[in-house]
Amino acid sequence: xYRLTDEQKAKxxxxxxxxxxxxxxxxxxxxxxxxxxxxxxxxxxxxxxMTDGRITQxxxxxxxxxxxxxxxxxxxRAGLVGSLMVQDPEKCNELQKIAVEESRLGIPLxxxxxxxxxxxxxxxxxxxxxxxxxxxxxxxxARMAAKESRTQGVNWHFAxxxxxxxxxxxxxxxxxxxxxxxxxxxxxxxxxxxLQGDMSSTENYVAxxxxxxxxxxxxxxxxxxxxxxxxxSMLYNAYLPPFxxxxxxxxxxxxxxxxxxxxxxxxxxxxxxxHILKDSWQFPGFVVSDANAIRECVSHGIAAxxxxxxxxxxxxxxxIDMGTQIYKxxxxxxxxxxxxxxxxxxxxxxxxxxxxxxxxxxxxxxxPQEAMKRYEVLPKEHTDLAREAAEKSIVLLKNDGGILxxxxxxxxxxxxxxxxxxxxxxxxxxxxxxxxxxxxxxQGLENAGAEFEYFSCCGPExxxxxxxxxxxxxxxxxxxxxxxxxxxxSGEASSRADITIPGKQQEMLxxxxxxxxxxxxxxxxxxxxxxxxxxxxxxxxxxxWHLGVQMGNAVANVLLGNKVPEGKLASSFPAVTGxxxxxxxxxxxxxxxxxxxxxxxxxxxGFEALYPFGYGLSYTTFTYDGLEAADAGDSLAVTVxxxxxxxxxGVETVQLYMQDVTASIVRPVKELKGFAKVxxxxxxxxxxxxxxxxxxxxxxxxxxxxxxxxxxxxxYVGGNSKDxxxxxxxxxx
Ligand code: NOJ
Numbered sequence: 001x002y003r004l005t006d007e008q009k010a011k012x013x014x015x016x017x018x019x020x021x022x023x024x025x026x027x028x029x030x031x032x033x034x035x036x037x038x039x040x041x042x043x044x045x046x047x048x049x050m051t052d053g054r055i056t057q058x059x060x061x062x063x064x065x066x067x068x069x070x071x072x073x074x075x076x077r078a079g080l081v082g083s084l085m086v087q088d089p090e091k092c093n094e095l096q097k098i099a100v101e102e103s104r105l106g107i108p109l110x111x112x113x114x115x116x117x118x119x120x121x122x123x124x125x126x127x128x129x130x131x132x133x134x135x136x137x138x139x140x141x142a143r144m145a146a147k148e149s150r151t152q153g154v155n156w157h158f159a160x161x162x163x164x165x166x167x168x169x170x171x172x173x174x175x176x177x178x179x180x181x182x183x184x185x186x187x188x189x190x191x192x193x194x195l196q197g198d199m200s201s202t203e204n205y206v207a208x209x210x211x212x213x214x215x216x217x218x219x220x221x222x223x224x225x226x227x228x229x230x231x232x233s234m235l236y237n238a239y240l241p242p243f244x245x246x247x248x249x250x251x252x253x254x255x256x257x258x259x260x261x262x263x264x265x266x267x268x269x270x271x272x273x274x275h276i277l278k279d280s281w282q283f284p285g286f287v288v289s290d291a292n293a294i295r296e297c298v299s300h301g302i303a304a305x306x307x308x309x310x311x312x313x314x315x316x317x318x319x320i321d322m323g324t325q326i327y328k329x330x331x332x333x334x335x336x337x338x339x340x341x342x343x344x345x346x347x348x349x350x351x352x353x354x355x356x357x358x359x360x361x362x363x364x365x366x367x368p369q370e371a372m373k374r375y376e377v378l379p380k381e382h383t384d385l386a387r388e389a390a391e392k393s394i395v396l397l398k399n400d401g402g403i404l405x406x407x408x409x410x411x412x413x414x415x416x417x418x419x420x421x422x423x424x425x426x427x428x429x430x431x432x433x434x435x436x437x438x439x440x441x442x443q444g445l446e447n448a449g450a451e452f453e454y455f456s457c458c459g460p461e462x463x464x465x466x467x468x469x470x471x472x473x474x475x476x477x478x479x480x481x482x483x484x485x486x487x488x489x490s491g492e493a494s495s496r497a498d499i500t501i502p503g504k505q506q507e508m509l510x511x512x513x514x515x516x517x518x519x520x521x522x523x524x525x526x527x528x529x530x531x532x533x534x535x536x537x538x539x540x541x542x543x544x545w546h547l548g549v550q551m552g553n554a555v556a557n558v559l560l561g562n563k564v565p566e567g568k569l570a571s572s573f574p575a576v577t578g579x580x581x582x583x584x585x586x587x588x589x590x591x592x593x594x595x596x597x598x599x600x601x602x603x604x605x606g607f608e609a610l611y612p613f614g615y616g617l618s619y620t621t622f623t624y625d626g627l628e629a630a631d632a633g634d635s636l637a638v639t640v641x642x643x644x645x646x647x648x649x650g651v652e653t654v655q656l657y658m659q660d661v662t663a664s665i666v667r668p669v670k671e672l673k674g675f676a677k678v679x680x681x682x683x684x685x686x687x688x689x690x691x692x693x694x695x696x697x698x699x700x701x702x703x704x705x706x707x708x709x710x711x712x713x714x715x716y717v718g719g720n721s722k723d724x725x726x727x728x729x730x731x732x733x
Pocket of ligand 1: 114158211290291492
């Protein structure tokens, strides 16, 4: 975990005392590799040209391959760069050599990258992986990613992303672990242990970066980069807890978010950066801005120019400027003018040098030659873990008539372009994978020896191919249609105003249903979708998200019953888009949704999620009985009986929720407080025990004060956030 010895702290102080102001500001400057030549338009415009279709991705890549790149060697030599985004180990070593051997003080560089859900081995996107409800799994995938990247030069992950997100229109819901502060906090702690925990060798760990601090997930109307307004009590109770949990677990760095929060951009937000993070939580690491975010304070209209934005950011506690060179160009003058105290600079640089020291970069700045070799094929240990994570993330939403698992000897029509695409399985934000490692669903069924034929038929952006549809309808005893989103439809800058299944894919499903044959919809997507029509019409629905390199094998195993699905939803699914934002743990209204018109509901969509948080079926069924909640001093001892009432073995995630029934401010209707996964053989019953610590039953007031208020509480236990047993208990703290 991120902690320095006294000796290391002394070395940092000593080094700091030798630095000039320019060198100090150099450490606060993070550079991107700039594209400097080979074409006539600026790099930003090139990106826009690709995004709006003026050039294709292939053309873009061709141009890029001939472009000259500026790695800022001269600035590194002069001690004016502290970190960079590079992912080529040879290049990392080359630049590191300049920093270590040619700069005056030899301070090593940090190399950061967006390693969100795996490096070379890509695991499920976070919203999917969180649905495994398995912190130990979250930790193992993070550890593997840390080792893979560090041996390729990347020693700083811009992850985990901990944005509680409740509006599925926002494209970045894919990158984070869902809507619930408790689940996101468990995910956060496990990821920190995985990324930073194995310090037995410098090749085994990286610095984590908690992002996006804070409340980015609440951007208004789900539109990326948009404004956020919320009461402090909501901020403290729902959006800050995962960051606090990760800081307590020992996270080394934090990235501020793009959004403004109650009128102040998080990049320059003294309240969140200084008051909460650094002073109240005593966070010892450093804070980096998001890309170009200091400059964007001018567009936000809270700084007249770049220099003023730099002053505001530095004074608010922003230690590193990602990508704008504003600190590099203006901070020295601002210090000399007395606008930024020297103590602010010293504090930032001490934090940055400390993280570098903890990473072992002063003793081991280089990637060893032997570690640099890339695998020709991924080792089995890596693919096994990727498959396990993928299988555990799959959520069975509907299975009328027990269509799934598919029977032996059943002929399958596999339909939909997404089924035969090995690149779309990766999902948003993966940068270091290879197509050859990726197993498409078609390939997965082939590997599993299924009797099937593939028909392309239609895709998220494609027209229907009538001939293919006819063949698909004619061939199989069952039709498995893979439908959903392209991976570019979620992630950064990928908000959607209509979150139904895009294009003509629903039309394709209608054709299949008209045959009267059983139809399975396999969903591939980066966000909760609005599935009203599908839920009403398609008999079996399997939520498979973007599951990473082993997606095809995992999906095939679940379809064929080699693996019983056990994933649960980390985010509520609305019936229709207009219900967004929707989340199970919403504050109690004065008129809770119900049958009557004058309750909190929609005339045309009711009030309940189509599939609630925590929901997910199995190939077997579970019943709950005998819920008890006994006062055990500092905690409540909660027990419940869970029985497997079906005829296959299965794994159930038993979820513990509570409600503070009467409090001094409005509290959520339910809040997740614990969970346990249990494996049950057919007919088997287990008593499951869960602990609810009394200290966790309180809440924050607007002032930031945490209080435990005596009174009536409801304890709920069940297999999802809606269907629970309930016990009331009155407590005096
Ligand atoms: C912008 C994104 O918001 C952030 O998540 C990412 O880490 C940085 N760019 C760097 O790529």
